Amino acid sequence: MAVSKASVLSAEKPVHEDKDPMTTKHTPSVAHLQQALREKTREVDVLHRITESISNQLDLEAVLKHIVEVVVEATKADACLLYLLSDGQDELILRASKNPHPKLIGRITIGLGEGITGWVAQERTRVVIPSNASDDPRFKFFHNLPEDRHQAFVSVPIMAKKEVVGVINVQHKRPKRYRSDEIALLSTIANQVGGAIENARLYDQMKRKALQVETLSQVSETVASNRLIQDVLQLLVTMTAQMMNSKICSIMLLDHTSGELRIEATQSLSEQYRRKPNLKVGQSISGRAVQDRRPIIVADVTKERGYMFPDMAKKEGLCSMVSVPMMVREKAVGVINSYTAVPHVFTSEEVKLLQAIANQAAIAIEHTTLIEKSFEMQEALVVRKLMERAKGYLMRSKKLTEEEAFKLIQRQSMDLRKSMREIAEAVLLAGEIDERADRVRH
Numbered sequence: 001m002a003v004s005k006a007s008v009l010s011a012e013k014p015v016h017e018d019k020d021p022m023t024t025k026h027t028p029s030v031a032h033l034q035q036a037l038r039e040k041t042r043e044v045d046v047l048h049r050i051t052e053s054i055s056n057q058l059d060l061e062a063v064l065k066h067i068v069e070v071v072v073e074a075t076k077a078d079a080c081l082l083y084l085l086s087d088g089q090d091e092l093i094l095r096a097s098k099n100p101h102p103k104l105i106g107r108i109t110i111g112l113g114e115g116i117t118g119w120v121a122q123e124r125t126r127v128v129i130p131s132n133a134s135d136d137p138r139f140k141f142f143h144n145l146p147e148d149r150h151q152a153f154v155s156v157p158i159m160a161k162k163e164v165v166g167v168i169n170v171q172h173k174r175p176k177r178y179r180s181d182e183i184a185l186l187s188t189i190a191n192q193v194g195g196a197i198e199n200a201r202l203y204d205q206m207k208r209k210a211l212q213v214e215t216l217s218q219v220s221e222t223v224a225s226n227r228l229i230q231d232v233l234q235l236l237v238t239m240t241a242q243m244m245n246s247k248i249c250s251i252m253l254l255d256h257t258s259g260e261l262r263i264e265a266t267q268s269l270s271e272q273y274r275r276k277p278n279l280k281v282g283q284s285i286s287g288r289a290v291q292d293r294r295p296i297i298v299a300d301v302t303k304e305r306g307y308m309f310p311d312m313a314k315k316e317g318l319c320s321m322v323s324v325p326m327m328v329r330e331k332a333v334g335v336i337n338s339y340t341a342v343p344h345v346f347t348s349e350e351v352k353l354l355q356a357i358a359n360q361a362a363i364a365i366e367h368t369t370l371i372e373k374s375f376e377m378q379e380a381l382v383v384r385k386l387m388e389r390a391k392g393y394l395m396r397s398k399k400l401t402e403e404e405a406f407k408l409i410q411r412q413s414m415d416l417r418k419s420m421r422e423i424a425e426a427v428l429l430a431g432e433i434d435e436r437a438d439r440v441r442h
Helices: 005-010 030-055 060-075 115-123 180-224 229-244 284-292 310-316 348-398 402-416 420-441
Strands: 079-085 091-098 109-111 127-129 152-160 163-172 248-255 260-266 296-298 321-328 331-339
Touching (some): 060 163, 060 180, 079 115, 091 115, 091 163, 109 115, 115 127, 115 152, 115 163, 152 180, 163 180, 180 229, 229 260, 229 331, 229 348, 260 284, 260 331, 321 348, 331 348, 348 402, 348 420, 402 420
Antiparallel strands (some): 079 091, 079 163, 127 152, 152 163, 248 260, 248 331, 296 321, 321 331
């Protein structure tokens, strides 16, 4: 039988009994007072421990982990889950849990108003269900979560500056009539940690900003260095992966002759990923990014119809992806791909940073290409001069025409499988030896 919203919320209201003014008041027993004192002492101890922890810790993950541990201990819960509001303010993400499914942290998302947890965040009010939690009409079953096996359920919003920043869920496997002091303690904890979570988030954002600035600086230095292009690209994917917290980061370059994208650099050690087949422009996500000359974001590559390697993605534990074209003078020369291990909403700021790195990489590639072309032109000029000198020698010594001298060099090159430059140098060397021999004889 479903538990109505009114009956659920009424579970947290204290029961007031009618008092007859003529009735003699009963004095609480010593045992009752001692029990109440122990409960209050425990509550104070819990709050003190949380205060001490959050005041000395700015690392967000450490703060969240300690909060759920203390809540489980204080409420004797079978499970505690802590969700935080996403940067986009439109969904809750599981960020910490005690007892169940630690591997799913970061992978479970709930929309505002979705399920009991989403309802609590949207309505900014707590929900207390003493039994049959899964019968509540707001309850949503997640295949990855064992919440349906819990009878009792308390969900409390985490507030900071009068705004919801998250939700704490406490669960018991057996039915439990939650006391008003237990609910009050949980609400106090939620209100107390809200500010600490926001401070830790700000600290985390500050660290990410500092890492981003440092990465962009290192990218500029790397591109301007005299390193080989392969070393430059490898350093770029390594730095980008660290900045983006990527499971896999790769650079694919476009071969304009074949029209295919091939993996040129990646920090991943996965042989299966490294051996991925080349992509035609327009194929899969990377091919589309190059074709459309714009970044493409995918929430989950294992479920994306346009992604060509879902089996590989599942095996490697890949989830969200952003693919950014490497642009130089409005021409795409390749793409940078960043994959995450958990669902991630790529912000516009992250995409802009990736675009800046991608464009730097494109400039480095173009610079290398120009150097190579310059070297090829210089090489061609040297070969041309050698050929002219070799033909001149053959024309003088063998009484050949220019065309005959050229065909002789060409035929020797084909017969001996040597380059035209090598044959020309050999002819000139033979000519020098003949001239020296003539001088010695005379």
